Amino acid sequence: MKAKNKILGPRALKKMVETARKEGKKIVFTNGCFDILHAGHVSVLEFSRAKGDVLVVGVNSDDSVRRLKGSSRPVNCQADRALVLAALESVSAVCLFKEDTPYELIKLVRPDVLVKGGDYKPGEIVGREFAKKVVRFPLLKGRSTTNIIKKVSK
Structure with a gap:
Protein backbone atom coordinates (compact mmCIF):
# COMPACT_ATOMS: atom_id res chain seq x y z
CA MET A 1 0.00 0.00 0.00
CA LYS A 2 1.26 3.47 -0.85
CA ALA A 3 2.03 5.66 2.14
CA LYS A 4 -0.38 8.40 1.03
CA ASN A 5 -3.25 5.88 1.21
CA LYS A 6 -2.60 5.38 4.94
CA ILE A 7 -3.30 9.07 5.68
CA LEU A 8 -6.98 9.18 6.59
CA GLY A 9 -9.53 11.76 7.63
CA PRO A 10 -11.74 11.03 10.65
CA ARG A 11 -14.58 9.46 8.64
CA ALA A 12 -12.31 7.07 6.71
CA LEU A 13 -10.39 6.29 9.90
CA LYS A 14 -13.58 5.37 11.74
CA LYS A 15 -14.58 3.03 8.91
CA MET A 16 -11.12 1.41 8.84
CA VAL A 17 -11.14 0.88 12.61
CA GLU A 18 -14.67 -0.59 12.54
CA THR A 19 -13.65 -3.04 9.79
CA ALA A 20 -10.51 -4.07 11.66
CA ARG A 21 -12.49 -4.59 14.85
CA LYS A 22 -15.04 -6.79 13.04
CA GLU A 23 -12.08 -8.86 11.84
CA GLY A 24 -11.04 -9.35 15.48
CA LYS A 25 -8.00 -7.10 15.26
CA LYS A 26 -6.61 -5.23 18.26
CA ILE A 27 -6.40 -1.45 17.73
CA VAL A 28 -3.53 0.59 19.20
CA PHE A 29 -3.35 4.40 19.24
CA THR A 30 -0.49 6.78 19.89
CA ASN A 31 0.08 10.39 18.97
CA GLY A 32 2.55 13.22 18.76
CA CYS A 33 4.02 16.02 16.68
CA PHE A 34 6.65 13.81 15.00
CA GLU A 46 7.45 -0.20 16.98
CA PHE A 47 6.63 -0.67 20.68
CA SER A 48 3.06 0.48 20.02
CA ARG A 49 2.56 -1.77 17.01
CA ALA A 50 3.76 -4.76 19.04
CA LYS A 51 0.81 -4.18 21.40
CA GLY A 52 -1.78 -4.95 18.69
CA ASP A 53 -2.61 -5.56 15.05
CA VAL A 54 -3.43 -2.06 13.84
CA LEU A 55 -1.50 1.08 14.83
CA VAL A 56 -3.27 4.41 14.41
CA VAL A 57 -1.05 7.47 14.82
CA GLY A 58 -2.59 10.85 15.60
CA VAL A 59 -0.44 13.74 14.37
CA ASN A 60 -0.72 17.34 15.55
CA SER A 61 -1.54 19.81 12.77
CA ASP A 62 0.90 22.64 12.06
CA ASP A 63 -1.24 25.13 14.02
CA SER A 64 -1.43 22.74 16.96
CA VAL A 65 2.35 22.24 16.97
CA ARG A 66 2.89 26.03 16.92
CA ARG A 67 0.60 26.45 19.93
CA LEU A 68 2.39 23.69 21.83
CA LYS A 69 6.02 24.21 20.77
CA GLY A 70 6.29 27.84 19.70
CA SER A 71 6.32 29.90 16.51
CA SER A 72 9.51 28.32 15.11
CA ARG A 73 7.88 24.90 14.93
CA PRO A 74 7.07 22.68 13.21
CA VAL A 75 10.20 22.28 11.12
CA ASN A 76 8.35 19.96 8.72
CA CYS A 77 4.79 20.69 7.54
CA GLN A 78 1.91 18.41 8.54
CA ALA A 79 1.61 16.82 5.09
CA ASP A 80 5.29 15.82 5.12
CA ARG A 81 5.18 14.58 8.72
CA ALA A 82 2.09 12.47 7.98
CA LEU A 83 3.61 11.00 4.81
CA VAL A 84 6.89 10.03 6.50
CA LEU A 85 4.99 8.31 9.31
CA ALA A 86 2.64 6.56 6.90
CA ALA A 87 5.65 5.13 5.05
CA LEU A 88 6.78 3.24 8.14
CA GLU A 89 5.94 -0.46 8.26
CA SER A 90 4.73 -0.29 11.87
CA VAL A 91 2.10 2.37 11.10
CA SER A 92 -1.32 1.28 9.80
CA ALA A 93 -2.98 4.70 9.58
CA VAL A 94 -2.20 8.35 10.23
CA CYS A 95 -4.78 11.01 11.06
CA LEU A 96 -4.10 14.70 11.63
CA PHE A 97 -5.85 16.57 14.43
CA LYS A 98 -6.18 20.34 14.85
CA GLU A 99 -6.81 20.47 18.59
CA ASP A 100 -4.04 20.70 21.19
CA THR A 101 -4.82 17.17 22.38
CA PRO A 102 -6.02 14.06 20.54
CA TYR A 103 -9.06 13.70 22.84
CA GLU A 104 -11.66 13.68 20.04
CA LEU A 105 -9.58 11.37 17.87
CA ILE A 106 -9.11 8.88 20.71
CA LYS A 107 -12.85 9.10 21.42
CA LEU A 108 -13.48 8.26 17.74
CA VAL A 109 -11.00 5.35 17.62
CA ARG A 110 -11.70 3.90 21.10
CA PRO A 111 -8.47 1.92 21.02
CA ASP A 112 -7.84 -1.36 22.76
CA VAL A 113 -4.46 0.05 23.78
CA LEU A 114 -3.45 3.71 24.16
CA VAL A 115 0.32 4.29 24.23
CA LYS A 116 1.92 7.47 25.61
CA GLY A 117 5.45 8.41 26.57
CA GLY A 118 6.70 7.74 30.06
CA ASP A 119 6.97 11.47 30.68
CA TYR A 120 3.18 11.49 31.21
CA LYS A 121 1.73 10.43 34.55
CA PRO A 122 -1.18 7.96 34.18
CA GLY A 123 -3.72 10.57 35.33
CA GLU A 124 -2.45 13.09 32.75
CA ILE A 125 -3.01 10.88 29.71
CA VAL A 126 -5.72 12.44 27.56
CA GLY A 127 -8.43 10.08 26.32
CA ARG A 128 -7.56 7.27 28.72
CA GLU A 129 -11.27 6.77 29.48
CA PHE A 130 -11.85 5.61 25.89
CA ALA A 131 -9.12 2.95 25.89
CA LYS A 132 -9.37 -0.55 27.30
CA LYS A 133 -5.73 -0.32 28.40
CA VAL A 134 -3.14 2.46 28.75
CA VAL A 135 0.57 1.69 28.38
CA ARG A 136 3.41 4.12 29.01
CA PHE A 137 6.58 3.89 26.93
CA PRO A 138 9.95 4.65 28.55
CA LEU A 139 11.53 7.49 26.58
CA LEU A 140 14.99 7.10 25.06
CA LYS A 141 17.36 9.50 26.83
CA GLY A 142 18.57 12.43 24.78
CA ARG A 143 16.30 11.64 21.83
CA SER A 144 14.05 14.58 21.04
CA THR A 145 13.31 16.95 18.20
CA THR A 146 14.23 19.86 20.49
CA ASN A 147 17.69 18.34 21.08
CA ILE A 148 18.20 17.80 17.34
CA ILE A 149 17.25 21.42 16.63
CA LYS A 150 19.68 22.66 19.32
CA LYS A 151 22.46 20.51 17.91
CA VAL A 152 22.10 21.67 14.31
CA SER A 153 21.69 25.32 15.41
CA LYS A 154 25.14 25.43 17.04
Missing part, protein backbone atom coordinates in the same frame (compact mmCIF):
# COMPACT_ATOMS: atom_id res chain seq x y z
CA ASP A 35 8.34 16.96 13.70
CA ILE A 36 11.79 15.51 12.92
CA LEU A 37 11.61 11.74 12.95
CA HIS A 38 14.29 10.19 15.19
CA ALA A 39 15.16 6.94 16.97
CA GLY A 40 12.85 7.74 19.88
CA HIS A 41 9.89 8.05 17.51
CA VAL A 42 10.73 4.80 15.72
CA SER A 43 11.07 3.01 19.08
CA VAL A 44 7.68 4.17 20.37
CA LEU A 45 5.98 3.32 17.07
Whole structure:
Protein backbone atom coordinates (compact mmCIF):
# COMPACT_ATOMS: atom_id res chain seq x y z
CA MET A 1 0.00 0.00 0.00
CA LYS A 2 1.26 3.47 -0.85
CA ALA A 3 2.03 5.66 2.14
CA LYS A 4 -0.38 8.40 1.03
CA ASN A 5 -3.25 5.88 1.21
CA LYS A 6 -2.60 5.38 4.94
CA ILE A 7 -3.30 9.07 5.68
CA LEU A 8 -6.98 9.18 6.59
CA GLY A 9 -9.53 11.76 7.63
CA PRO A 10 -11.74 11.03 10.65
CA ARG A 11 -14.58 9.46 8.64
CA ALA A 12 -12.31 7.07 6.71
CA LEU A 13 -10.39 6.29 9.90
CA LYS A 14 -13.58 5.37 11.74
CA LYS A 15 -14.58 3.03 8.91
CA MET A 16 -11.12 1.41 8.84
CA VAL A 17 -11.14 0.88 12.61
CA GLU A 18 -14.67 -0.59 12.54
CA THR A 19 -13.65 -3.04 9.79
CA ALA A 20 -10.51 -4.07 11.66
CA ARG A 21 -12.49 -4.59 14.85
CA LYS A 22 -15.04 -6.79 13.04
CA GLU A 23 -12.08 -8.86 11.84
CA GLY A 24 -11.04 -9.35 15.48
CA LYS A 25 -8.00 -7.10 15.26
CA LYS A 26 -6.61 -5.23 18.26
CA ILE A 27 -6.40 -1.45 17.73
CA VAL A 28 -3.53 0.59 19.20
CA PHE A 29 -3.35 4.40 19.24
CA THR A 30 -0.49 6.78 19.89
CA ASN A 31 0.08 10.39 18.97
CA GLY A 32 2.55 13.22 18.76
CA CYS A 33 4.02 16.02 16.68
CA PHE A 34 6.65 13.81 15.00
CA ASP A 35 8.34 16.96 13.70
CA ILE A 36 11.79 15.51 12.92
CA LEU A 37 11.61 11.74 12.95
CA HIS A 38 14.29 10.19 15.19
CA ALA A 39 15.16 6.94 16.97
CA GLY A 40 12.85 7.74 19.88
CA HIS A 41 9.89 8.05 17.51
CA VAL A 42 10.73 4.80 15.72
CA SER A 43 11.07 3.01 19.08
CA VAL A 44 7.68 4.17 20.37
CA LEU A 45 5.98 3.32 17.07
CA GLU A 46 7.45 -0.20 16.98
CA PHE A 47 6.63 -0.67 20.68
CA SER A 48 3.06 0.48 20.02
CA ARG A 49 2.56 -1.77 17.01
CA ALA A 50 3.76 -4.76 19.04
CA LYS A 51 0.81 -4.18 21.40
CA GLY A 52 -1.78 -4.95 18.69
CA ASP A 53 -2.61 -5.56 15.05
CA VAL A 54 -3.43 -2.06 13.84
CA LEU A 55 -1.50 1.08 14.83
CA VAL A 56 -3.27 4.41 14.41
CA VAL A 57 -1.05 7.47 14.82
CA GLY A 58 -2.59 10.85 15.60
CA VAL A 59 -0.44 13.74 14.37
CA ASN A 60 -0.72 17.34 15.55
CA SER A 61 -1.54 19.81 12.77
CA ASP A 62 0.90 22.64 12.06
CA ASP A 63 -1.24 25.13 14.02
CA SER A 64 -1.43 22.74 16.96
CA VAL A 65 2.35 22.24 16.97
CA ARG A 66 2.89 26.03 16.92
CA ARG A 67 0.60 26.45 19.93
CA LEU A 68 2.39 23.69 21.83
CA LYS A 69 6.02 24.21 20.77
CA GLY A 70 6.29 27.84 19.70
CA SER A 71 6.32 29.90 16.51
CA SER A 72 9.51 28.32 15.11
CA ARG A 73 7.88 24.90 14.93
CA PRO A 74 7.07 22.68 13.21
CA VAL A 75 10.20 22.28 11.12
CA ASN A 76 8.35 19.96 8.72
CA CYS A 77 4.79 20.69 7.54
CA GLN A 78 1.91 18.41 8.54
CA ALA A 79 1.61 16.82 5.09
CA ASP A 80 5.29 15.82 5.12
CA ARG A 81 5.18 14.58 8.72
CA ALA A 82 2.09 12.47 7.98
CA LEU A 83 3.61 11.00 4.81
CA VAL A 84 6.89 10.03 6.50
CA LEU A 85 4.99 8.31 9.31
CA ALA A 86 2.64 6.56 6.90
CA ALA A 87 5.65 5.13 5.05
CA LEU A 88 6.78 3.24 8.14
CA GLU A 89 5.94 -0.46 8.26
CA SER A 90 4.73 -0.29 11.87
CA VAL A 91 2.10 2.37 11.10
CA SER A 92 -1.32 1.28 9.80
CA ALA A 93 -2.98 4.70 9.58
CA VAL A 94 -2.20 8.35 10.23
CA CYS A 95 -4.78 11.01 11.06
CA LEU A 96 -4.10 14.70 11.63
CA PHE A 97 -5.85 16.57 14.43
CA LYS A 98 -6.18 20.34 14.85
CA GLU A 99 -6.81 20.47 18.59
CA ASP A 100 -4.04 20.70 21.19
CA THR A 101 -4.82 17.17 22.38
CA PRO A 102 -6.02 14.06 20.54
CA TYR A 103 -9.06 13.70 22.84
CA GLU A 104 -11.66 13.68 20.04
CA LEU A 105 -9.58 11.37 17.87
CA ILE A 106 -9.11 8.88 20.71
CA LYS A 107 -12.85 9.10 21.42
CA LEU A 108 -13.48 8.26 17.74
CA VAL A 109 -11.00 5.35 17.62
CA ARG A 110 -11.70 3.90 21.10
CA PRO A 111 -8.47 1.92 21.02
CA ASP A 112 -7.84 -1.36 22.76
CA VAL A 113 -4.46 0.05 23.78
CA LEU A 114 -3.45 3.71 24.16
CA VAL A 115 0.32 4.29 24.23
CA LYS A 116 1.92 7.47 25.61
CA GLY A 117 5.45 8.41 26.57
CA GLY A 118 6.70 7.74 30.06
CA ASP A 119 6.97 11.47 30.68
CA TYR A 120 3.18 11.49 31.21
CA LYS A 121 1.73 10.43 34.55
CA PRO A 122 -1.18 7.96 34.18
CA GLY A 123 -3.72 10.57 35.33
CA GLU A 124 -2.45 13.09 32.75
CA ILE A 125 -3.01 10.88 29.71
CA VAL A 126 -5.72 12.44 27.56
CA GLY A 127 -8.43 10.08 26.32
CA ARG A 128 -7.56 7.27 28.72
CA GLU A 129 -11.27 6.77 29.48
CA PHE A 130 -11.85 5.61 25.89
CA ALA A 131 -9.12 2.95 25.89
CA LYS A 132 -9.37 -0.55 27.30
CA LYS A 133 -5.73 -0.32 28.40
CA VAL A 134 -3.14 2.46 28.75
CA VAL A 135 0.57 1.69 28.38
CA ARG A 136 3.41 4.12 29.01
CA PHE A 137 6.58 3.89 26.93
CA PRO A 138 9.95 4.65 28.55
CA LEU A 139 11.53 7.49 26.58
CA LEU A 140 14.99 7.10 25.06
CA LYS A 141 17.36 9.50 26.83
CA GLY A 142 18.57 12.43 24.78
CA ARG A 143 16.30 11.64 21.83
CA SER A 144 14.05 14.58 21.04
CA THR A 145 13.31 16.95 18.20
CA THR A 146 14.23 19.86 20.49
CA ASN A 147 17.69 18.34 21.08
CA ILE A 148 18.20 17.80 17.34
CA ILE A 149 17.25 21.42 16.63
CA LYS A 150 19.68 22.66 19.32
CA LYS A 151 22.46 20.51 17.91
CA VAL A 152 22.10 21.67 14.31
CA SER A 153 21.69 25.32 15.41
CA LYS A 154 25.14 25.43 17.04
